Structure formats: C-alpha cells, structure tokens
Amino acid sequence: MVKVGVVGYGVIGQRLADGVALQKDMELVGVADVGLTLPVMALKEKGMIYDFYLAVPENQDEVEAYGIPVSGSLEDLVQKVDIVLDATSAGVGAKNKEIYEKYGKKAVFQGGEKTSVADVFFHGYANYEHGIGKQFLKLTSCNTTGLIRSVDCLDREIGIDNVIITIIRRVADPGDYHRGLTNALKVDPVPNHQAVDLMLIMPHVKATGVLVHTPVTHGHIISVVAKPKRETTKEEILQVFEAHPRIRVVRLADGFLGNASLFRYARDLGNPRGDMYEIAVWEETVTVFEDRIVYAINIPQEAVVIPETMDAIRASMKMQTDRLEAVGVTNRYLNLGR
C-alpha cells in the first residue's frame, strides 16, 4: 500500500483525497490545510472521514474550537507518507517542495505551479514512461489534461501533425468569490499556454490557439482543428474516442446541449460532488473537413485531473511500469470506461 498525503484541501485537494481513497492499492494518510476553511468544516460535518493536519500551527485553537481534531503538522504528515499530492495555491507548492526534499519524499504538483518545480511535466496517457521513478512530477492543467487525452489517442491511432485550438474558458468554479467576470469575454494573446504545454508533453505535435474567457462556472469547451497524418473518417475518429475510458461521446440530440448539461448529468449520476472525470466530445461536432479534423470537447475543470494524478502516483512510485496497465488500474478504481 502506497501511503499518500494531500496537501491543500480545496477544490482540487478534496477531489484528490477522494480519488486516492478509491484506489485499493493506496492508503490516504491524511489531508493538510492552513486553517478553518469551508472544505475543512465540511470534513468535520462528514465525521472526519480523513485525518486532518494543520499547516499553520497558529490556527490550532480556532480549528479545535470548531471540534476538529488536529492529527499533526504539515511536516508530520509528510513524514508519514511515501508521496504527497500538493494541491495548494499556485506558488505555494514550490515552497512546500523544500519540506518534501528535506524528508526525501516524492510529490506531484498541480498545473498552477511553474513547470521548473518538477523533474517531469506529466500526463498519464501521453507520457507515462517519463514519470516512472521520478521524485517530482507536475500535472498538466485541467484544459491541457483533457485536450491531450483527445489529441493523444488520435495521434496514436491516426497520427497528428499539428493542432489549432480555440479554448472557451470558464472563468471561475462554482462557489468562487475571489475571481469572476461579468458580461464580458476576455481574449488572451496567441498562442495560449495550453498549446505551449501540449507541445512540451507531445513534442512531435505543433500547436497554437486562441483563448477566450467566458463568465460561466462549468466546463471549459475547446474547439480543436487537428491535421491528421493520413486520411480518416468521422466514424474512425468516433471509434477512437469511444474506446477511450476517459472520454465520453455525447450527442446534442440526446439533450447534452452544452457544458451545463454535462454538469447536471454528473450530479444526477450521484457522483460525489456531482463530479465527472471524463471529458466529453459532442458527436455532432466531429467533422473531417478538407485536410483537417474538427471537434469540440468539454473539460470538467474541477475533476478532470484526478485520474491523471492517480497515474502520476503510479509512475513515480513505480507501481506499474506499463502505461496501459497503469491507467487501467486507475480507471478500474475510479469506475471509468464502463
């Protein structure tokens, strides 16, 4: 049993903890955060299903006064685990790294950290082999993780020369009050960082793209224009997507009208928090046009990186050395690829 700790118990950290708890070959030792946040209050209301470690000792009185037992400090947690999933705010992970190094522990950072924080920039499906045995891995961000799922599987089957993407980015998560946008679309310079990141993970594919921020809280939508290396058909592309355990092919005609339909559907599935790990591809958008493939995908930004982070633990801890075996175990425990 690989012992895992989650540092930073926010939107991503909570989901990572739940994801680890589902992996039968891993043990979640505990979660750490800085004080009495809403997720920590929810953890208490749920009966302290995970042990809580306090990263800022000054807040111990407040936390305990709320009825939350403190199992130790951040360093205490780090010492008890084999690997840390760091889901702190951007920039904090780089500081925490000193602690991980001090105790010789491994760590997986999320997409908000600088790429230089890690030994390898990682995606479970696209470059699993690069992560094997590495001490520090950084996951791709939510958009890039989902995008690469779709490009990687096409690339392995059909070959992809280059992609031009238009990202229609949700600007906040449900419940965010620290950021937002009201009745405005915001444009980023070309290329966006997701295209650049894709090229870091898949250096044999060229990429660029436009990014527009939109005032919604549910999934990002990405329109992809990909140049295949050989002729293909809509049917073949759909088969490739349907065979992928982390991609759902959905239909406008069935009522999946956009990102909000998928959010509602995931809630109706009874998933914890109404989360969805899979990206979705709209069947009616998949098109072969001239020498290009066109399609649109939905990225559920809160949960999409959970499976690939589980993969990262597997790679770093050498739990599996074969890419497909590794992602397959993750998928089985997360109930992906029905």
Added chain:
Amino acid sequence: MVKVGVVGYGVIGQRLADGVALQKDMELVGVADVGLTLPVMALKEKGMIYDFYLAVPENQDEVEAYGIPVSGSLEDLVQKVDIVLDATSAGVGAKNKEIYEKYGKKAVFQGGEKTSVADVFFHGYANYEHGIGKQFLKLTSCNTTGLIRSVDCLDREIGIDNVIITIIRRVADPGDYHRGLTNALKVDPVPNHQAVDLMLIMPHVKATGVLVHTPVTHGHIISVVAKPKRETTKEEILQVFEAHPRIRVVRLADGFLGNASLFRYARDLGNPRGDMYEIAVWEETVTVFEDRIVYAINIPQEAVVIPETMDAIRASMKMQTDRLEAVGVTNRYLNLGR
C-alpha cells in the same frame, strides 16, 4: 409501508424519489416520465436503481433501445401505489389528476400547479393539520416553502404580525437551457405571489413584497422585514432559527459569502447531487431595527421542497397525526437537525 410513486422524473422528481427511498416507512414503487430524458439516461447508468414507468407509450422503442426496461405505463404505476408525488411540468399535474381520481389514489402536487388542483395548500411545519387525510395536497413553491419555515418558527415563538419581503430570485437551475436571463435584472409587480401564498398558508400574517429575477442558477436569496408582536432580540431570533432542523445559521465570517458558497459546501458534504435541504440564514444579517426584525435567507431551489413533500405524504396517509412527530420522522430519515 406506504407505497409511493413519483410521476415526472426531472429536477424535483429525481430528488423526491431519492427522498422517498430514504424514508424507512415508505416504499418507492417506481418513477414515471415521458421518454428518454437525461435523468432517465442517468438512471440507466446508475443501474436502474428505481423501476421506470413510461407515460408516453409511443416512446417505448426508443427507451428500450437505450437499454432501459419499462416496468409499465403511468396507469400501471398509479394502480400499484397508495400515493403519487406529481412533479411534472406546470399544468400537466392537473391533467394527471384525472388518472389519480380514476383509481382513487392520493396525490401531492408541486408549487407550479394551480392551487385549485388540490384540497389543501400545504406546508409541513406551518399547517400540517390541514393536510391530514386529504386526497390532494399542493406544496408551496420553493421560495415560499423556505420563507415560511423562517416566518412560522418566529411566529410560533414571538408572534409575527406582517412581513415585507424582497426576493432575489435565481432564474434557472444548473443545466437549464430552456430559460435564462443574461446581464439583466427583471422586476415583478408588487405583491409577488410568494407573499400571497404565505398569507394562504398563514392567514393571520399579512404579507407583501418585491421580486427581482437575477441571472444566476444557485439559491434564491430573500430579505425579510418582519413585524414581531412583542419585543425581541437578535439572540432570541438566532436561537429560534438554530433550533429549527431545516434551517442552518451560517456566518459570512466563516466564508459563507452567498448562495454559491452554500452550493459548493453542500457538494463538499458529499450529499447526493450536492443537494441541501435546509435554508440558510446569515447570522450577520439578523437585526432588530426599530419595531422590525430583518434577516436574509438562502433558498436551495432544487431540494428545499423535498422534506415538506415527505411531510405531505405523512399527513395525507395519516402516518402521523401530530405535526412535530411527523416532521421529526421526516427529519430523522433525511438526516436533518444534526
């Protein structure tokens, strides 16, 4: 075991079914809808946890082709149950009533139906006695249900002469594509229907109010100005609210900044669909000003009516004849009033 059927398996119907399934003295016979909607597809993906009855026989082929077994027609379901929870679109319930009458079955309608459809307009806490043994009950709408919870408990403890409310209404549910509002607030004439409905349930209280539609999908917020019949204090009001199993007192200072914080918190609690049955009162808004009480509440529109609908079954079926005993059983099974 009272046998219950749910007719209309949408936003409310799904939650009613889950609510009934939690009541240990009730049996959910099945759910009915018109065809292959997203909730029905989710039911299939969840392994057909409830039996499905098809209200429009013409759609049987399509439904079965999707792999969903059809347990019978709407009339089949009605015949098997003691009471129907009708959660169809506004106006459909009035038509379905003919079927319920044909088989001499009881039914509870939701707030979208006309009040004349039922023998009694019902709220579990405020007028439970009026519903006892009645064949047809209509629930108050989501805003009115939550509002009355707060006014009724104050009225029973302190006495309330009149209320003036300002409803800041969310305009769509998460996932709605058939209605919406974009960058606009919309004003309704005074009085709004919730004030009128409150007076129907609590005829000894006078009420009026303003309603403004806002382009958000999470909970309604209501600002209440209530005239108490005697002097009171902020402390007493908070005690009354805190003692209510279906009211949460929350604090801005803890991070409950608005309706979206509560939505996120409920998801983090791991509740099915991230639902919350309780209304919330913000402690920092509770004020005694001159001869008035002022406070603001949050109404989680998707789930708030579930407990009172369970109460309605209890009243109609004479499962309990005492108000507090009845709501107490509902609360216990729904894990309310920790």
Added chain:
Amino acid sequence: MVKVGVVGYGVIGQRLADGVALQKDMELVGVADVGLTLPVMALKEKGMIYDFYLAVPENQDEVEAYGIPVSGSLEDLVQKVDIVLDATSAGVGAKNKEIYEKYGKKAVFQGGEKTSVADVFFHGYANYEHGIGKQFLKLTSCNTTGLIRSVDCLDREIGIDNVIITIIRRVADPGDYHRGLTNALKVDPVPNHQAVDLMLIMPHVKATGVLVHTPVTHGHIISVVAKPKRETTKEEILQVFEAHPRIRVVRLADGFLGNASLFRYARDLGNPRGDMYEIAVWEETVTVFEDRIVYAINIPQEAVVIPETMDAIRASMKMQTDRLEAVGVTNRYLNLGR
C-alpha cells in the same frame, strides 16, 4: 435623393434609420412599427425626429394617446419610398414582401429572413456587383457580415482557400428579456450556418466551424483559421486589415481586453447609442502558424450590418455601379476609415 423607409423599428431598424439619415444622397421618409414599443416611446421623447407609420391600425388610439402623431399606415409608407429596409422579426419580412411587390418597390431584408425571400444574398464588400439593380436583397447576418469583411479582404490580397471558424456567440442584446442563457455554454452542430452562408457569398472558399453560445450581451468573438493560397506574414495580414475602413486593429496591450472593452470604448466615443460599425481584430491574435493564418475578431452585433445595408441600397438603386466607389460613399457618410 433616394427615398427610403424603414419597416420594423427595433434594435436593427433604429440603427438603419439613423444610418440612412446620415447618407446625404438618401432621404429617410419614415419608420414603421406595430405599436407603442420602447423604441417608439424613445422616438417621441426625442421629438419625433422621424415620421412614424403604424403597421397595425388597431393600435392607433394607444399610440396617439401617448402623444405620437401617426403619419400613415405601412402601405402609405411603402408607397412614398423607392426602397424599403425591412428589419422586422424573422419571418415577418417574407409576409411584408407581398406589399412591396404590390407597389413594385425594392426592399432589403435582414439576415433573419430565409435566403429564398430575396433575389440575391448580399455583402457590400464581397459581392456588390451581384446586387446591382436587384429588386430584393437579403443581407448576411451580423456574424457573417463581420466575418466576411475579414475573409474577403484577405482573399483579395492573398487568396484564401478555406476557413475553419469558432464562433463564440453572444446570446442576447443589452436590454433583451425574451431570450437569454444563464451560466451555461451551448454548442451547435458543425457546420454552423455562418460557415454555410460564407460559402454562399464567397463560393470559391470552403468553410466550416463550431459555434458556442455564451451568456453575454456584447459582441460575438470569432476565432478564424484560414488557409491562404500563398505564403504570407503577420505584418502583411495586419496591413490588409488596417487598410480596411470597416476593420479596427486593436491591441490587448492598450486595454482592449475583450468585447466589453470595445463596447465601452464606442460609448466613450460618443457614437449614437454607443454603437460601433467596425469589427475589431486583436493584433496579438494574428498569427501565421504552419500553413494557416489565425486571428480573432469582435463583431458588434447591433450595428455591424448598418454599413453593408447602406451598400445594398446603393446596389439595388444603382446609385453606384462600382463596388469600391459604393462602399466608399457609405464609409464617408458613416465616418468610417479615418
């Protein structure tokens, strides 16, 4: 002086009337609508700067009671003009066409009508020659009008083989209450109608694309991936755009961060209604990538079709027979191409 009438005095009709009033070689005879709408009330408050004709005689009492003199019926207006600009709701124009035919008058329809209503589907810059002398012309819709401006000028200078577009569509205009979307993105099937329409106007260019509806009220944003017929550079593309009187090249670095910046800037310019006739191209998005040109444009949906509609009058009435001369006169009177 060509005599012009505007039928339908709403979002587009008001702007058409103002546009015609600025053309020194045209006379605005009057505007027509069905009754006492907000734009008609605003016309009254502005001192009846245009004569008003009433299309629904039953409403005459109400209109006159508000203090608005009625100059005649819809047929009265039609008889007095050489050409009608029909800006009624989609489908109404097709009915009105019978009146225009009855009196042998010319008419220009807007993009909401079916293409079959007209003799020619028209864009001032792209196919002016096709409209010369025609009785019935239909303008391209707002997105298509703006998109074609950018593709046509590139095509004339560099040659364009095909385009793949991603339209991020605003879902309502400021002030709309009859439609909207709340916290949701909505996806359309591929190809969108704008790509199809582009091919009708520019049959030598192939086109497809994705369309995503977003809950904002300001300009549409289109991300364009175009295949040029020869090598080009960012500098050349910017020169082509900068030379176009109906295209503004703007910079993110200057503070033009998105569609809302452009809306505010146009208001600050003191333009009537804060309108902008020009589309905008963000300089930082213009990119040459592999064998493709990439750029993003803003479409001010309320006003963008006004110049091309003026061009349509010129073509239909044979006021100018040379394309560049015609658009040049329109531009001069609308103060475009400073």
Added chain:
Amino acid sequence: MVKVGVVGYGVIGQRLADGVALQKDMELVGVADVGLTLPVMALKEKGMIYDFYLAVPENQDEVEAYGIPVSGSLEDLVQKVDIVLDATSAGVGAKNKEIYEKYGKKAVFQGGEKTSVADVFFHGYANYEHGIGKQFLKLTSCNTTGLIRSVDCLDREIGIDNVIITIIRRVADPGDYHRGLTNALKVDPVPNHQAVDLMLIMPHVKATGVLVHTPVTHGHIISVVAKPKRETTKEEILQVFEAHPRIRVVRLADGFLGNASLFRYARDLGNPRGDMYEIAVWEETVTVFEDRIVYAINIPQEAVVIPETMDAIRASMKMQTDRLEAVGVTNRYLNLGR
C-alpha cells in the same frame, strides 16, 4: 464663469466633464489622468474636445506618441481652475487633496473617498445648504445618491421616520475587467453602508438594510420599505415622484421590465454614452402596505451622480444660495424634468 477641472478621466470623470461642458455658467478648463487609458484614446479620436493634463509626467512620451497634446501637469490644471472635480480611484483623492490645499482650491470628491476627506458630505436635494461655501465636499455614492432622491422628496412632502432597504447591487460597469462575479450572489452584513450614509445626510431618518451583489453590469435596484409619518396613498406617492425632475416613473406594462430595459432605452434616446441621469421608479411596485410605503427603484450607476456633483459646484462656489434654484439650474442645463 466658474472654472472647473476634472481630475481622473474614467467612468465618472468622463461624465463629469461632459456634464460641466453643458453648464452654461461653468467653463471646463481641462481633464487630467495618469496616462494613455482607453478614455484618453477615445478623447483623441473625438478630436481632443477637452484639453488634457498629465498627472504622471513619466508617461508624456507615450501619450504624445499617440498624438495627444499634453496641456500641462496636474498642478498646472489645478492652478487654472476655481474648483476641481476629483473622480480618481478610491484613496487617490485624499492624496490629491494636498495639491488642492497647496493652491487654495476647492474640490468635490466622489463617494469612494472616505467621508473625512471633506468638510461636508453632500447631496444636492437633501442638504444643499450644508455645502454652501465649503472648500471640500464629498458626494454620496451612486446608490445613496439615487436612494436619497426618493426618500428626501417623500420626507419633504409626507415625512419619513425610517427606511429599510434591500440593495440588489450590480457588481461591475460595462467594460470592467478588474472586478466581477460569476453565477453567484454575495451578501453583505447588515446594515449596509448606504443606510449608514443616508443617516449622515438625513440625520432625522433612521435606516438599515441588506445588500446583495449580483453579476450584472447595469443599474442597481433598491427595494425600499419606508415608514411615513402620516397616512398616504399610492397616488400621492406617485405624484411626489413624478414631480421630481431627477426621477422617472416607468411602467412594467410599457416594457420597462428591469434595469436592462432602462439601459437600452437611454441608449435609444441618443444620450451621450447612452447615459441616464434619472433614477426610475416602477409604478407597479409602489404600494402602501399597513403602516409602510414600499417601492423599487433603478440606479444608473455610471451617470446618477453627475447632477448632484453639478449642484456641489454651485454650493461650494456660492453660485446659488437657494437649494431649489441651484438644482433647477443644473436640471435645466442637463435637460432634466421635461
């Protein structure tokens, strides 16, 4: 001719400059800002209708490179005027005050500054007399300015004992990218600052209230519950409002459905920037309920403070010593009270 300078040429500053330019007994000497912002670029495109002074000399090269002549420094502008309208960002005005004091000039600050910055907290209609001859005045904020218009006129005619308000606050202006909220309502503690500010201007009226931030960019809406000192009727209240030159009584039945209708209507009126100086009261919300008056108003946040700021100049400069004479001159020049 009173010589006026505007310092801070943003959303409010631009409108103040336009407002001063309309006052025939004032001269707008110039406007000042820190560098090349979008409003300054718009000023250039409009042909430098106002002289521009540069508050940050380091930016002179950039400003002049854009083709904008610099008429001098901030201190240069201050020396040339009798009174400054300071519309800088909150907190900057307090620093600028040192410059105004250095040259012995008068100044009017906007609502974002602390009240202590000024000798008097001012509202043209409610406490004009307090501002007469004062060196430093601070205007009420947009919500408070509009709210007081309505409470003051009722108070003068009927007498008002206390008010309880619910403010539904727009969270950003059109074009704002530095703040916003997405699909969330945010609650403030009771009382809100507008109630407190009202009591500072009208110390004989008690006030409290709830404030909820909403993700829209058009006018604030305030629901008012006021206790009159004597019996009144809906008719009397409407008469009082209709007699006020800075209040518009509008009807839902006419199509004024909310804040966005008013925004659109003002654009259609052809007002510069589509601005509206008047608040609006919805006739269908005006109600006498028990011992209270209820009504709802719209506050056009970008322009509402312009008239009262003109009044402030009149008071400070002793241009008029009679309240009604002063506001009457402002109204005449701004074309209010048709």
